[in-house]
Structure formats: structure tokens, C-alpha cells
Amino acid sequence: MNDANNDNVKILNTEILSDNWYILKKVTYAYKQNNEWLTQQREAYDRGNGAVILLYNREKETVILTRQFRLPTYINGNPSGMLIEACAGLLDLDNPEDCIKRETEEETGYKVREVRKIFEAYMSPGSVTETLHFFIAEYAESMKISDGGGLEDEQEHIEVLELPFNEAYQMIETGEIKDAKTIILLQYLKVHAIL
Template identity: 75%
Template sequence: MQNPNIKILQTDILSDNWYTLNKVTFSILKKDGTKETQSREAYDRGNGAVILLYSKSTHTVILTRQFRLPTYINGNSTGMLIEACAGLLDNDNPEDCIKRETEEETGYKISKAEKIFEAYMSPGSVTEILHFFIAEYSSEMKINDGGGLEEEGENIEVLELPFNKTLSMIDSGEIKDAKTIMLLQHLKIKGIL
């Protein structure tokens, strides 16, 4: 159900290259009863899913490392980012998407993923909502080396790390990716590892 106090007046496409950047002009009814017209830019890249693979027997997690241009532009001297496996839905349901991405990026074939929550990651400028999953893994589930799809320009390093080390990597700044931090903290808070 749409909010009756907000009316979209105009949407202009500013860029439709990789994803879509829109300038949206809207009116909003303020608390004092007056209407105000505002314009904001919203980046629409579609919705996504993210997963953290964990092993209770080895007390480890599977993460990835890859180059992320926006972090490089913003001061990450190597541009490399350690993060949980993730991808865009591409018209799939979230669970099918994350199973596909897990196999492509990490080389692990999972049959079941537990959805734990959904979250907007940058609601001031990006429309994307992320579906968060966790799944237990074992060495028997490894069917290939992972690394992503060459045709998508992916060059992903798969990391198997001790869970406690990943928590200290948050403190040291080695892990700065929000979705990854949220998933690692979820495992800690829930006492899963």
C-alpha cells in the first residue's frame, strides 16, 4: 500500500548504463500539514542476496576477496574487499539466486540456505534490498574452485577463515563490508559459532 502523503511528480533517467540512476521529484506532506516538493537521486541496481557459509565442526567461515572500484576510489589503497558471497537476483527468487552465486563464487554446492532477514544497505540513495542467508558447509560440498564467472569479469579469491579471526578482522579494519559484518555478528549473537 502506497503512502498517501507522498506523490511522485516526475522521474528523469540520469544514467542507464550499468544500472539506472533516476532523479525523482516528489511531494511530501510534512508533520505541520504543509506540502513540500523535493528531488532526490535514486540508484536502482535491482535486489540482491548474500550468504555466509559456516562450519560448526571446523569453526570456520567462507568469505571472498575481490576488487571493488568504489572502495578504491574512496581510499582503499588496494581496492580489494573481503566479503560474504553475494549477487543480484536477476529475476530469480532470493534462495535460488544465493545457491547459484554460492556455487559460482565459492565452488560450494549447497542444498539448503536459511534466510535470516532482509535489509536496505544504503537507503538514502540505493533502492536495493538484500536478502540475508546463512548455510552450513563441509568439504564434501566443494564441487569446483569457485572464483566467479569470467564472462561477468569476476576474479574472486575464496577464503576459508577461522571464525574468531574474522571477528578480529572487523576490529582491525581488514573487513569493512557492511553485509559481511552483519552476517558475522549474527553468527556470534545467535551463538551459532
Template identity: 65%
Template sequence: MNAINITSTEILSDSWYTLKKISFEITANDGTKSTQEREAYDRGNGATILLYNRSNKTVVLTRQFRMPTFINGNETGYLIESCAGLLDKDNAEDCIKKETEEETGFRIDKVQKVFEAYMSPGSVTEIVYFFTAEYTNEMKVHEGGGLIEENEHIEVLELPFGKAIDMITTGEIKDGKTIMLLQHALINKLMG
């Protein structure tokens, strides 16, 4: 492994989240050293969940506007996604239970952690914790939609599992975390 020595860190932006420019010296295995610079966007860590109903063979997803996709060619700016949120000061399990209720209206007690992943390690520090949980209609405590004070306008979607899988192929679902969770459900036969 190469030895890394951070020589300086400069904050380029601290508005929505923090963008830093990091200068570092890297020593290769043969002993040669080079100086490099990278920018890293720190938005904190997150959690995401796939809610599934085994007997109905359905999943609950959300649809919301995402500005970065809009400026990168997503005509409407809306993405279909698995429920997710930033950890803030919560642990991943507490965070995803809270986000699930806020965004989807389902109150869940039991979640299963399936893995964790860096989603864009070349530029973003975030690690995302992935969960699944079974849901029933009895767990619905309100309509969901997110928090008004956080300017969230989230549409809750309950879709047949097979249709959700097909939506990956058609390009209707393009969100990486959602694709990973749907494929996890398919590979591990969560629908039976």
C-alpha cells in the same frame, strides 16, 4: 505518516544500472507541503550468505576488487566479503545457491534466511536478503572464483571464525553485509 506524491522521474544514467532523479511533493502531518528532489540508484535486489562449518569453526568469505572503495580511499580496492549476488530474475534462495557455487565452489542445498535489509536507503533502492548455511569439504565441487564471462576474479578464503571476527576490529573486513552476517553468527552462536 507524511503523504508522498511523485511529480516527475528523470533517468540520469542507464549504463551499469539506473540512476533516476525523482521530484516529489511531501505533505507533513500538519498539512504543509514542500517539493523535494532526490536521486535514487536502482541496481536491483540482492542476496548474501555466510557459509560456516560448525565443527571446524571456519567461515568461507571472498576477496574481490570493488572500484567504489578504491576511489574512496581503499588503497588496493579489494574487499573481503560474504558471497553475494544480484537476484536478476531468480528468487533470493535460488540466487544465493547459484552464487555460492559460482563464487566459492560449494554446492549447498539447504539455506537459512536470517533477515533482509536496505543497505543504503538514502540513495540506493536495493534490499538484500541475508542467509546462512553450513558447509562441509564434501560440498566442494570446484575451486570457485566467479564467472569468466562476468569478468569476476574472486579469491575464496576459508578463515577461522574467531579470526574473521577480529578482522572487523582491525579493519581488514569493512563490508557491511559481511559484518552483519558475522555478528549474526556470533550473537546466535552458530559455531556452538
């Protein structure tokens, strides 16, 4: 969290509403706008920062994605609750590069040595504090060291998908891929003519 002082913002009160999975806070603050102080209340969900990566193979023109059950999507109308995504995870205490290398190995079974950070972004700044670090990396069959699928102790059941890039990109249009971070990374590869 940013503790930097801002002359236009004053935190008046912070109340923790939930500290079950991550932290949900109710914050009362004053914000100076047009020389007038406005008092507002907002809830902010703090789950830490994360990293996401899209693995691609130039020779085969393929990408590696994952499929897993996501309860919030099920609650909001996704009939199966399954979501196709790029590999991602929370930083915990790692730096973004170490985190995404670890997550890549756990989720996809590929051990990548070199990753390229392309940018950072807030994914839902109206309610979630998370900054997401975006990466891309080339993969080859020789990097496959396990089946992936996530960690048993984290109750992850992740299916690893190797898809032709053009097919994955079409899945945005058909609605088969609805995950924002994945859409952004697929579009990045397309715009920069990487595949």
C-alpha cells in the same frame, strides 16, 4: 520498485540520468509533513535487489569469505581496492533462495542445498533502492564441486577464503573487513552463538 499509493507522497517527475550499468533516476516528489506539502528532489540508484550468504562449518569453526577488487572502495581511499566479503549477488529474475545458491556455487565452488534466510535489509536507503536478503548455511568439504572464483564472462576474479571464525571476527576490529553485509553476518553468528 514499489508502485503502491501513499497519500503522503506524490511523485511529480522522474528523469533517467543514466541507464549504463544500472539505472540512476532523479525524482521530484511532494511529501506531506505536518499537513504541509514539501517538494524535494533526490537521486535514486536502482540496481535491483540482492542476496548475501555466510557459509560456516561448526566442526572446524570456520567461515567461507571472498576477496575481490571493488572500484568504489578504491575511489574512496581503499589503497588496494580489495575487499573481503561474504558471497553475494543480484537476484536478476530469480527468487532470493535460488539466487544465493547459484551465487554460492559460482563464487565459492560450494554447492549448498539448504540455506536459512535470517532477514532482509536496506543497505543504503538514502540513495540505493536495493533490498538485500541475508542467508546463512552450513558447508562441508563434500559440498566443494569446483574452485569457485566467479564467472569468466562477468569478468569476476574472486579469491575464496576459508578462515577460522574467530580470526574473521577479529578482522572487523582490525579493519581488514569493512564490508557492512559481511560484518552483519559475522555478528549474527556471534550473537546467536552459532560458532
